Structures are given as C-alpha cells and as structure tokens.
Amino acid sequence: MATKIPLYERFAAELQEQxxxxxxxxxxxxxxxxxxAEQHNLSLSTILQSYRLLETRGIIEARPQSGYYVKFRPRSRTLEADPSPAREDPTSVNIDDFSMQLFRDTQDPDFAKFGAASPDVGLLPMARLNRIVGELAREGAFDLDTSFYPEGTEALRVPIAQRAFGFGCSFGPDEVVITAGCTEALALALQATCDPGDLVAIESPTYFGILLILEALHLKALEIPTNPETGLSLEALEFALENHPVRAVIAMTNFSNPLGSCMPDANKHILVDLLARKDIPLIENDIYGELYFGERRPSVAKAYDATGNVLLCSSFSKDISPGYRLGWLAPGRWLEDVRKLKMAIGSGTSVLPQLTIARYLTSGGYDLHLRKIRRAYAQKVARMTRAIEEHFPEGTRIARPQGGYLLWVRLPAGIDSMVLYREAVKSRITIAPGSIFSPSHKHTDYVRLSAGAWSEKTEKDLARLGRIVHRLLAEGKEA
Amino acid sequence: MATKIPLYERFAAELQEQxxxxxxxxxxxxxxxxxxAEQHNLSLSTILQSYRLLETRGIIEARPQSGYYVKFRPRSRTLEADPSPAREDPTSVNIDDFSMQLFRDTQDPDFAKFGAASPDVGLLPMARLNRIVGELAREGAFDLDTSFYPEGTEALRVPIAQRAFGFGCSFGPDEVVITAGCTEALALALQATCDPGDLVAIESPTYFGILLILEALHLKALEIPTNPETGLSLEALEFALENHPVRAVIAMTNFSNPLGSCMPDANKHILVDLLARKDIPLIENDIYGELYFGERRPSVAKAYDATGNVLLCSSFSKDISPGYRLGWLAPGRWLEDVRKLKMAIGSGTSVLPQLTIARYLTSGGYDLHLRKIRRAYAQKVARMTRAIEEHFPEGTRIARPQGGYLLWVRLPAGIDSMVLYREAVKSRITIAPGSIFSPSHKHTDYVRLSAGAWSEKTEKDLARLGRIVHRLLAEGKEA
Known part of the structure; x- marks a missing residue:
C-alpha cells in the first residue's frame, strides 16, 4: 500500500522535475x-513548504528582495580543475591549416555546427535592425564620411560608455574606439601594448582566435593554467610573471571561450592590482559579459582599473549581429596609440553598422532583448548539458558555465578529440577539438561544443555524436 | 581700321577661350x-578649319574613330621633375603628432578642406545607395553572418573580378579578398609579404597613410624618386634594389597621391618583369584608377603579372562612398596568407556595405556614374589649376594630373609649406604640407591641394590661400 505523499512534497517533486x-x-x-499558488491552485503555505524543501535539497535558493532562484550545483559529471598544469614555457604560435579547415567546415549550411561559437540566429534582433537600417537610409544618415573618425562616431560611443558605467566602468565616450568586431579590438590592443617578438600571457585553454592574432603579430604565448569555474589561476600567473618577461596579459574574465568560467569579482580586483604594480597591461575580453545566467551582470576587471592599465574589448557579435562586425575597445592609457593604429590600419569603421547599432542601443528594447536571450541561452546550455549526460559515455565531464553558450567537455579515457572531429565531420557534425585552444596543442581529450547551435532539431545530431564517442571508447578498449 | 578676322579663326578663338x-x-x-556646326549655325567646313587651327596650335588633338580631345599641355607653370634625388637610405618611420593633428583639423566642418583627399560628397551616388540599403533591409539580406567569410561575400567578389577583367586582369572571384577600405588592403598586403623590421621601397613623395601603416607594422622605408608625369623612377628603383635588401615595393601606378602621376603602361610591364625576376612582390595601389580624364582607363601592373607577384589593392572610397569603408585586394600568390590574416585580425568585413555595394555594382548605372564624375573631377582640376595660376605668386609650379583630383604644387622661393599650413589654419583652410609625404620629411616646399574640395564656394578660400603665399613670399624677401 502506497504511503500518502503530502501535497507540498508532491509539488516539490514536480517542480524539481521541471x-x-x-x-x-x-x-x-x-x-x-x-x-x-495561483497557477497550481494550492495554498501559499503549501508552496512555501515546497520551496523550503527544495532549498534544503540544495536545488533552489532564496535571494532577499528578489525571490527564489535555481542554484548552480556541482554534479557528478561536472568538470573539475585539470590536475596537469598548463605549459609555462614561451611558445611560438604557428596555427596549422587545421583551424582554417575547421573554419571552412563550419560554413557548410548542412552541418550541425557544434564547433562554431556563433550565436543562434533566431535569437538576433534582425527584424528590428532591418527596420532601423531602412529608417536611417531614408534619413540620409549613412551619407556621413566616417573615414574622418578613426575612433568611430560619437552617436555610438556615448551609449557604449553609458552601458559600461552601468557595470562599474568610468570611462567617457572619448575614451572608446569603435572597431570591426572584438577581433580587431583585441588586435589593436595587442599592437598598442606589444612589439613583435614580445611574450603575452594567455589562458590555457584560450579562444583560438587569440592564437591567430598572436601569430599574425609575431607575438609569443605563455600558457597560464585555468580553473573551469574561476578562470585564470592568479597564483600561476604571479609565478609566471616572476619568471618570464611578459609584456601583456590577455584574459576573458567573464564566461571564457572555451571554458565558460567566470572570474570572481574579488579575483578581478586582485588581478588588476597585481598587473598595475608590475606595469603589465591587461587586455580584457568581455564579449560574453552580457550573457549571464545569474541575477546580475558580473563586473569587469576594467571596473577596478585606477591607472588606465586595462584595455577592455567587447563587441555586439554575440547579442546583436555577428555579420555587422562591430566591436569596441576602451584602451585606457593607450588611447592615443590605439587611435593612431586604427587610423593607420583601417581609417575608421563602416558608417552603416555604426549608426544602425547606435540607434538600436538608444531607441529602447535592448535590455528586454538581452533578458530574453539570457534565458534562452541558459536553457540551451542546461538542455545540452543534460543531453550530453544522457548520450555520452560514463566518465565524460562537463564544465558548468554561468553565462555564454559554450560547453567545455572532457572525453572519457583520453579519447583524442581530433579523432572525434574527423569522425564527426563524416556525419556532418562539427566540434571544436581541444588542441586548437592551445599553442602547444594541449587539451587533446577535450572538445568545445556550442549550445548556440542547440535546438530540438539538432538534439538527434548530438545523440549521433554521443554514439561516435561510445564507439571510439569501445575501439580504444579493444585495442 | 581693323582687319577682318575670318569666321573660322573667330570660332577657334572662342573655343580656345572656353x-x-x-x-x-x-x-x-x-x-x-x-x-x-548645328549649335553655332556655322558650316561644317568652317568648324573643321577651326578645329585644325587649334590642332596646329597644340590645344586639341584628333583621335581616330573618336573625335577631338583637349590635349594635355606642358605650360609655363607645369611642375617638372625634381632635380634633387629622393632619399635612398632606409628610414625608420615615425609619424609625429602632426599628421594626426592635420587629420583632426580636416574634421572641422567649417574649414575649406584642401588638405584632405576626400571625394566631393556631391559626386557620390548616395541617393541610389540609400534606396539599395532600404531594399536589402526589407529582403532580410543583411541577416547573413559574414564572420564566416573572412574573404568577403561572393556577391561582391564576382563583380570586382568582372570589372578587373575589363582592365586587363585575369584573376577570378576566388582570388579576391574584401577589406575595410584600401587601407586595410594595403596593410594586409604588407603583413603577408613582409616581417617586422623589413625594408619596403616606396615612392617619394608617397601617400602619408602608407607611412602610418609602415610604422604600425614596424617596417622601414626606402624612398625612390618619382617623376610628376610618369611616377616611380624605374632606373632609381633598379639601382636601389641592387644596393638594399628590399622586401616589397609599394606603388600607386595610376594617378598617385600626391603627385597625380600615371605610370605609362610600358613602364608597368617593365616594373612587373623586373620585380618578378628579383622575386620581390609589388603592392599596387589603384584607388584612383577609375578617375581618369583621358579616353580610356589606364591599365594596372597586375595586368602584366604572370607569376602572382603583384598584390593589387583598391577600394570604392573615391567613387562610391568613403564612409562605407569597403575595399579589396587581389593578392596573387599570397592569397592564403592574406585570407588567414584577414580572419585573424578582422573576422571578415561588415555585411552591410558588402551587399549594398555588390548590388550597386550589378544593378546598372555604375559606368554612367563614373563617366559623370570623371568629367566633373577633370573640370575641378582644370579650374583649380587655373585659380592657382591666377592667385599664387610667380614661380609656383603645378603638377598636371591625368586623373584623380589631387594637385601637387611647388611653392616659389622655397617657402616652407609647414609655415603655410599654420597660417592657412588660422584662416580656416587646410592644406597638406609636402613633408608629411616623406618619412625623411623632404618636399618641404610642396603642398598637396585637393580639387575634391573645389567649388565656386571655395574659390574665394583658394584666393585667400594665394594671398597668404604672397605674404610669406614678401616676408621671405624682406628677411
């Protein structure tokens, strides 16, 4: 005979399932x-009991004056810090043709593109942007010759400075330089602070676009270990700075690519102070900063910068449009150098994306849009995580990003992710193998999977990918 | 008693005056x-006699199957080749703040901007572009994520390759890389062919944007003398290549900035062969190539390139829109390197200007537009030349460009053009002083004046500028 389950427990179980x-x-x-209480036709006290039960189970948490939130929980399959340290010898950067090949595969429209860090096109405000473009064209606003403004138009620099003020920064519009995406912002920041041959400390793993830039600018890399939750290891960095002539440090403080890690604000403060003391510039890449899953936007290292030593780079490629190629850079005390470089190498940024995004930012709706896509990406990441747990073999470990849409996954039993990549491509699926995120080709048993490409339609592709991993695991055991 | 002047002579005099x-x-x-004959109600034979008279006077010339054309004539005030050779020792490039200051002055809307090489905004097809932008926005064409195509969209690369075929080139659309203006094209070409510290042979005088790029890329310059009509001196170049480890040559073959010179097609052929033999790449800047005043478009060096040794750079900034920041590069055998660099440093070019200009080029009217603006610039250059002859002191010498809209002017009696610059700015006029066109600050008694800024409205500004030159000359004589 079944024991009668109290109402609050039954509701708690339903909610937990959801x-x-x-x-x-x-x-x-x-x-x-x-x-x-209203939705489920239950008393307020029953709901309260249910929520308290889930709270004691560590599933949700109450936040004062705000409500109840789903907690971030360590689970059995959560990725932990890698016991093997990152390489701490300077490495020349030579990107082989593989990265370019991967890039080309991701252009094929028939592929399930778990390998690309592209946003979900369905989550971009394209209809709104198209209307704004039409408006501006009718007004003749695009007749402006932006080649006279290497730093970009004021119309765009003002809302950028305003938003940055909202997350703790205090630079003015005149201290912003508009760029062709975050990529150009990072390249300008590196060119302004380093000379060819210099050594740059990078996270390991790091966004492989950084490696392409370092190679193009003839810079060397020093890989610093990271933690999948908190990002760059400050201890390892401090040690490295004592032993190597590091000229600049480059880091994704919020929701790093590929880790998804978020450096705690206290660490950001320590990092800024450490580098100011040593007079080594910090190039901060905050491209995913707006895509947080928690209650509030994490800060940036730049917010703690009292000496102009931090060069903050970001763009609108993840939340507004990657095709517009519009980013920005707040270069601190390198402002004049960056302006001069921007003039030398590009003579300003195209008038069309600048004015369109400027109007989008100032005409209302951007915050609403961000709230919508933050929820959507949080769901995609949660569902894809669950699908990986379901379809991939035991021993798979998954990082728990607190923002963005990238999942850093360790394959079981040291499966080589380059082998997985080749097998997956045959099945018209791309993944990003771990070794491309390191100039010394570490992280071979990791893959980066993008939940930007996650949908009900691609769920079956992920299941197929899981079957390939199972097969590789079985073949490995046989061999 | 006045001698009766024959009818044909009277008409010839009228026409000569015009x-x-x-x-x-x-x-x-x-x-x-x-x-x-119809317009002036004269007989065909009278007109023929008038034209023949002007022909014998060297004012017009008959071209078979085409008609009569106004000849390019050396005049008393025409600039001749500078007897002093350009510097032929490698020079480190350090652009001082002056160039940046000049650039800022030209942003001031109240200034008469003879110092900027900007096209006349009244001669840009902005109304047409605005209509196209609106169309494409309505079609949703801008939703394309161009960050997947570092080389640019095929829609634009195809019409570029087609037009280049029309002036003698035979590269396909797949051999074109779209860039953010000609500036980025030049920077990519230099990065692909040179390493930091390398020596690049440049024209003297040369477009000062080249100097900014060389400085940004840590490249050294070797100044090669030029002729105001035929451009780069091939003899001097050949000599320089025997004596210096030149890694690349960069030249504006057609209507150079600032000279306005046009390298004869035979010289282009010789130049290409010389550099192919020596395995030194030629970076060719053809940004003014379409703005010819003569009967047909001059060729480009790239048209004689059988080995992929020429990197041809151009843009739509002079004839369509400078604010769109759209250019292109046909990098010959450096194609893969350039693609990789473009991906590393910019992740592709904005979708908005790419698709807009692609449709503009393919929807008819571009050739008509070019014919219109060629005539307009030829007139501006002729009128400004005449105004300089009128308002500037004896001893002023003016180059005779055969295309573009820039006038390279030698001031009389060695007046320092930097002094003239400072005086002119007080009168809200900008000029480009000659020394900024040389890394060793030669050409101090030259100025570059832009007929792009010439109009009936600015004629009085040019007269004021002439009075300042007169004053400086008088002060110089007193001192």
Missing amino acids: IEAGTFPEGSRIPALRES | IEAGTFPEGSRIPALRES
Missing part, C-alpha cells in the same frame, strides 16, 4: 510564491 | 564637328 528538464535552468528565477 | 576657362578640361572630348 528544473532538471531545463524548464527553469540554473540561475533562473522560479515563479514567486503567490504566482505559483 | 577650353582655357575649363569648360572643356584637358583630356575631355569637345563637341563633334556636326554638333558644333
């Missing part, structure tokens, strides 16, 4: 007490 | 025989 299915992803707010 | 007033600028076609 949370585990990704309806309420980690970091998201669950409905308020009164709202749940 | 030619000298700039109604029919140098290189332009004058009305056909029949057309003139």
